[in-house]
Amino acid sequence: MDTPSNTKKEISLNTKDILSIILFLVAFLIAWQIVFSLEIWPRVSLPSPTMVADSFVDLVSENTLMEGIAITLWRLFIGFVISVVIGGCVGLVMVRFRQFGKTMSSFALGLQSFPSIAWVPFAILLIGFNDFGILFVIVMNSVFSVMNSTYGAIRNIPPIYLHAARNMGAGGFLLFRHVMVPASAPSLIMGLRQTWSFAWHALIGAEMLITTGVGLGYILAIGREFSNMSQIIATMIVIFAVGLIFDRFVFSKVEEKVREKWGLSS
Numbered sequence: 131m132d133t134p135s136n137t138k139k140e141i142s143l144n145t146k147d148i149l150s151i152i153l154f155l156v157a158f159l160i161a162w163q164i165v166f167s168l169e170i171w172p173r174v175s176l177p178s179p180t181m182v183a184d185s186f187v188d189l190v191s192e193n194t195l196m197e198g199i200a201i202t203l204w205r206l207f208i209g210f211v212i213s214v215v216i217g218g219c220v221g222l223v224m225v226r227f228r229q230f231g232k233t234m235s236s237f238a239l240g241l242q243s244f245p246s247i248a249w250v251p252f253a254i255l256l257i258g259f260n261d262f263g264i265l266f267v268i269v270m271n272s273v274f275s276v277m278n279s280t281y282g283a284i285r286n287i288p289p290i291y292l293h294a295a296r297n298m299g300a301g302g303f304l305l306f307r308h309v310m311v312p313a314s315a316p317s318l319i320m321g322l323r324q325t326w327s328f329a330w331h332a333l334i335g336a337e338m339l340i341t342t343g344v345g346l347g348y349i350l351a352i353g354r355e356f357s358n359m360s361q362i363i364a365t366m367i368v369i370f371a372v373g374l375i376f377d378r379f380v381f382s383k384v385e386e387k388v389r390e391k392w393g394l395s396s
């Protein structure tokens with residue numbers, strides 16, 4: 131149970147984090163404005179913070195940005211779920227059949243390092259310029275991470291845990307549910323975090339090249355076509371913010387809760 135002193139300490143740490151972020155952003159904006167004023171690069175290539183803010187307001191007022199965020203996150207959710215389901219099932223099969231696991235692990239590791247952009251021409255020719263082509267790129271770039279994460283997390287469970295559970299009569303699903311899942315949970319959460327990162331990177335690249343008329347990647351592509359650097363930077367800031375929010379307030383929190391539940395937090 132948290133004591134009042136621990137709660138005050140946590141609030142103090144959060145306040146310091148927020149102040150550090152604010153100070154960093156202020157310093158960054160000042161440096162950006164100085165570089166813009168010196169005209170080191172043409173204003174078309176490097177707009178000012180105010181110009182980027184105006185472009186952001188235009189995107190919001192036209193409802194382009196909100197629609198793009200919604201469609202992009204929906205694609206991300208679908209692709210991520212498909213990757214987790216397929217990768218998790220194959221990963222469990224890899225654990226069950228040792229020789230298949232060794233072979234598939236090396237195969238998946240090679241494909242995991244495959245650049246996401248390389249799947250785009252394959253998706254266009256195989257599926258076409260549509261949402262299914264984008265989902266294909268997301269899945270192919272993230273499913274192998276789930277496979278290896280599941281395989282590695284379960285394989286690295288200390289054998290003494292399994293031996294002790296079997297000696298006490300656990301086996302089959304009970305062994306899996308009450309021993310293997312808890313013991314591998316922290317590694318699995320870290321694997322899902324990495325998988326989400328792969329899926330996010332692949333999605334934006336796919337949306338830029340497989341143009342469907344919507345999505346954050348499509349907004350970037352439009353900015354590139356019309357040499358609108360303000361729109362490009364505004365969209366990049368949104369992409370960064372969405373990624374930061376998910377990582378900091380979703381996956382980090384889940385990982386902390388799992389580690390706390392199983393007594394792994396310091």
